[in-house]
Amino acid sequence: MTILVVGATGLLGRATALALLKDGKRVRAMVRDRARAADLAQAGAEIVEGDLTDPASLERACKGAFRVFAAAHSLLGRGRYSSAQVDHVGHSALIAAALGAGVERFVYTSALGAREDHPIDFFRTKFEIEEVLRESSVPFTILRPSAFMECHVHRFNGQMLLDKGGTFLIGPATKPRNFVAVRDIVPIAVEALVTDILVGRTIEIGGPDNLSNHDVALMYQVRARQGKVRHLPLGVARTLATLVRPFHEGVARVLDIGLVSDDQWPEEFDPRELLAEFPRKQTTVDQFIDERVREWRRSRVGKR
Numbered sequence: 001m002t003i004l005v006v007g008a009t010g011l012l013g014r015a016t017a018l019a020l021l022k023d024g025k026r027v028r029a030m031v032r033d034r035a036r037a038a039d040l041a042q043a044g045a046e047i048v049e050g051d052l053t054d055p056a057s058l059e060r061a062c063k064g065a066f067r068v069f070a071a072a073h074s075l076l077g078r079g080r081y082s083s084a085q086v087d088h089v090g091h092s093a094l095i096a097a098a099l100g101a102g103v104e105r106f107v108y109t110s111a112l113g114a115r116e117d118h119p120i121d122f123f124r125t126k127f128e129i130e131e132v133l134r135e136s137s138v139p140f141t142i143l144r145p146s147a148f149m150e151c152h153v154h155r156f157n158g159q160m161l162l163d164k165g166g167t168f169l170i171g172p173a174t175k176p177r178n179f180v181a182v183r184d185i186v187p188i189a190v191e192a193l194v195t196d197i198l199v200g201r202t203i204e205i206g207g208p209d210n211l212s213n214h215d216v217a218l219m220y221q222v223r224a225r226q227g228k229v230r231h232l233p234l235g236v237a238r239t240l241a242t243l244v245r246p247f248h249e250g251v252a253r254v255l256d257i258g259l260v261s262d263d264q265w266p267e268e269f270d271p272r273e274l275l276a277e278f279p280r281k282q283t284t285v286d287q288f289i290d291e292r293v294r295e296w297r298r299s300r301v302g303k304r
């Protein structure tokens with residue numbers, strides 16, 4: 001009973017694959033580069049090479065799989081790996097390959113706020129792939145997580161303040177956003193993959209806090225007692241997005257995301273309904289930042 005994980009080298013895919021393996025499940029990890037999957041192989045995963053832009057590799061990866069977890073994306077990609085090629089064409093091909101192989105469950109990672117008329121193409125694509133699944137005959141579950149703390153609290157914000165001495169926010173960055181830790185998504189992904197109770201459902205997943213990027217930067221600054229919080233004026237960000245778009249659509253998209261007005265794309269989430277169904281002590285942004293700052297202090301002691 002093999003579960004195929006696509007995007008197994010990513011934050012959510014890797015953590016879910018490892019949780020499934022720990023639970024004794026048989027996992028096939030589809031990866032572009034075996035070297036990035038050494039820990040998965042070590043933990044007992046079958047590693048197969050595959051690429052969402054190569055339909056034949058998807059057919060090979062799905063063959064004999066019983067369930068598929070789709071946790072890949074190319075938000076920042078360009079050219080052959082543009083979001084249109086990977087997130088739309090590639091995921092449509094993955095669903096077709098799963099159907100062809102007789103896969104009996106497809107769990108798709110969409111995103112909170114995905115909708116047909118979203119101002120950002122990536123979130124429209126997520127919605128379109130949800131629709132492909134709803135119209136297909138494969139039993140599915142759709143997960144719609146909010147912004148991952150690992151990316152949006154740390155990598156794109158606090159990590160720069162710790163490692164580079166300052167972070168750059170687009171505009172005032174005061175919009176309240178929901179952040180969720182990957183470790184709080186994994187149990188729901190596992191449940192969707194190993195039980196039947198979530199078939200046909202679209203599940204919105206968010207964490208306990210709605211905070212702005214500016215709030216987050218200040219939380220790092222206070223704990224680390226260092227770092228500048230700088231703001232890129234909206235006009236400059238708009239010009240940069242226009243200049244960079246012909247060369248790198250992924251970077252332009254990230255700038256666009258920071259430029260969408262709050263009312264066009266609310267990012268708050270109330271987790272009460274989620275917690276009623278999946279009771280769990282969720283990771284707070286406060287706790288998550290404490291962990292990252294402690295790690296950073298330890299790494300500095302190690303370097304002395």
Ligand SMILES: NC(=O)c1ccc[n+]([C@@H]2O[C@H](COP(=O)([O-])OP(=O)(O)OC[C@H]3O[C@@H](n4cnc5c(N)ncnc54)[C@H](OP(=O)(O)O)[C@@H]3O)[C@@H](O)[C@H]2O)c1
Binds near residue numbers: 007145148
């Ligand atoms: N991060 C967030 O804040 C967030 C929020 C909401 C929803 N989501 C969704 O959650 C899912 C997981 O996100 P994540 O942050 O865990 O992802 P991630 O860490 O950015 O990893 C992306 C994964 O996709 C794989 N990938 C990219 N292009 C591929 C291709 N052409 N063929 C095969 N694999 C490819 C990458 O493989 P390589 O290692 O080879 O690059 C990697 O394993 C995605 O669907 C994402 O849209 C994420």
